[in-house]
Amino acid sequence: MHARHLTTGAERGPRRRGPFPSGAAGTDGRPGSGRAVGRAATLAVAAALLASLFGPVRTLGQGNPPRPALGPSRRAVEIAVPANEEDEALLGRPVALAFDGGRLYVADALDCAVKVFSKDGRFLKSFGRKGSAPGELSFPSGVCVAGEAVAVADKFNLRIQLFDKEGRASGGFRVPFAPDRVLAPAAGRLLVTGNPTGRLAGERLLHVYDLSGRLEWEGLEARSSSDPVLDAFRNMILVCPGEEGDFYVVFRSGERVIRRFAGSGRFLGEIAVDERHAVPSVDMPLGRRTLRLSGFCWAASRDQGVFFLSAPEAVAGKDLGPGRAVSVIGSNGRLQDVIELPCAVHRFVVAGGRMFAIDDEGALRIFEVRS
Amino acid sequence: MRKLAVLVLAGLVLVTAGVTFAAAPDLNDQTDCNTNHQKCREYTLNLDSPWYKVAVLLTACDIAFGKCMLGI
Numbered sequence A: 001m002h003a004r005h006l007t008t009g010a011e012r013g014p015r016r017r018g019p020f021p022s023g024a025a026g027t028d029g030r031p032g033s034g035r036a037v038g039r040a041a042t043l044a045v046a047a048a049l050l051a052s053l054f055g056p057v058r059t060l061g062q063g064n065p066p067r068p069a070l071g072p073s074r075r076a077v078e079i080a081v082p083a084n085e086e087d088e089a090l091l092g093r094p095v096a097l098a099f100d101g102g103r104l105y106v107a108d109a110l111d112c113a114v115k116v117f118s119k120d121g122r123f124l125k126s127f128g129r130k131g132s133a134p135g136e137l138s139f140p141s142g143v144c145v146a147g148e149a150v151a152v153a154d155k156f157n158l159r160i161q162l163f164d165k166e167g168r169a170s171g172g173f174r175v176p177f178a179p180d181r182v183l184a185p186a187a188g189r190l191l192v193t194g195n196p197t198g199r200l201a202g203e204r205l206l207h208v209y210d211l212s213g214r215l216e217w218e219g220l221e222a223r224s225s226s227d228p229v230l231d232a233f234r235n236m237i238l239v240c241p242g243e244e245g246d247f248y249v250v251f252r253s254g255e256r257v258i259r260r261f262a263g264s265g266r267f268l269g270e271i272a273v274d275e276r277h278a279v280p281s282v283d284m285p286l287g288r289r290t291l292r293l294s295g296f297c298w299a300a301s302r303d304q305g306v307f308f309l310s311a312p313e314a315v316a317g318k319d320l321g322p323g324r325a326v327s328v329i330g331s332n333g334r335l336q337d338v339i340e341l342p343c344a345v346h347r348f349v350v351a352g353g354r355m356f357a358i359d360d361e362g363a364l365r366i367f368e369v370r371s
Numbered sequence B: 001m002r003k004l005a006v007l008v009l010a011g012l013v014l015v016t017a018g019v020t021f022a023a024a025p026d027l028n029d030q031t032d033c034n035t036n037h038q039k040c041r042e043y044t045l046n047l048d049s050p051w052y053k054v055a056v057l058l059t060a061c062d063i064a065f066g067k068c069m070l071g072i
Helices: A033-054 A228-234 B002-022 B030-045 B051-070
Strands: A075-079 A094-099 A103-108 A113-118 A123-127 A140-146 A149-154 A159-164 A169-174 A179-186 A189-194 A204-210 A215-221 A237-241 A247-251 A257-261 A267-272 A281-286 A289-294 A299-303 A306-310 A313-315 A319-321 A325-329 A335-340 A345-351 A354-359 A364-370
Touching (some): A075 A335, A103 A140, A103 A149, A113 A140, A149 A169, A149 A179, A159 A179, A189 A237, A228 B051, A237 A299, A247 A306, A281 B051, A319 B051
Parallel strands (some): A140 A179
Antiparallel strands (some): A075 A364, A094 A103, A103 A113, A113 A123, A140 A149, A149 A159, A159 A169, A179 A189, A189 A204, A237 A247, A247 A257, A257 A267, A313 A319, A325 A335, A354 A364
């Protein structure tokens, strides 16, 4: 009997396993390493209780901004994902997706594995397991297809691991930071992002390596101030591949621009995004003051020369969370369409007119984007 | 009545925090503190949770880090 299976969106029960899953504690195997995280969770519960009592947070305006009036728009038609009966098909904490034209690769941070699906959502295989040996992973947080290899950001092993498409470990290299996302903007080149620790000066958000692990370039200095929590929001970035080795960087909060870089790291310019792309704000008590944080983008992808940006949405009138609306932004920054999805999506990738998304319950949803 | 409820809940929070603090006298190794702090932040940022919740959790990570560094 298979207790865990992946079903279509409507049938799914809760799939998320809490903010600090059991795998979170002591992942390095050293005594005490999980206790600090456990205490952090306890403190978080206490702080959340206090916060809910005094209610300092509010989103601005009345609910979510109205959708702009546009012409005939693209729409998303959902494709039913088959009920995969294998235990391995269940997604524990899916945090990144990559599509190579035929297969979808999903990095599952909780199961420390990459799960492979067909383009119709049929589970094919899983590779990787928890550990630090070759082929093993500790909190994989990013995945991309680099030619014939699948590159995985192996966060807590501080390395990028390469697998062949059958899931066999085929190399990799160490990095001096916890890698977050990985992208292959050009053949033989990997862009690796990292979240700044907030404790070191001059940390960089972008790092470009060749497949042997030689650092070619790093840049985009992390924004820093006296408030590490504020900095964490200001340094949240998303990356999308461009043409001819270029790539794009989107800051999740703050200005409504998309930055373009050459594969060599040269800054090529900014795209100012249409004012009609909804950017809700939230007042957050950070440090000793209240900060108004603009939610520019929750998730982003790029396909056939256009950007797909999902704007955050108000959650219960108090917070900003993932949204249901995806703005289609042209290369000139102009809003072309707004796609309304039947569910909020956390992460997604758009490729060949098909959107692969992770919904609120951590389940895979597939949409055909039609004009 | 509401004030009483707030006071009771605030008391519970303080007791919880006190118990948590009292249970951590042994973690004052700086490397461990840094590692744990980084993991706490990375887990939080990868939760993909609404931002206010993330801010609260990041604050908790920082409090735990400070306490770890002080060895209390």
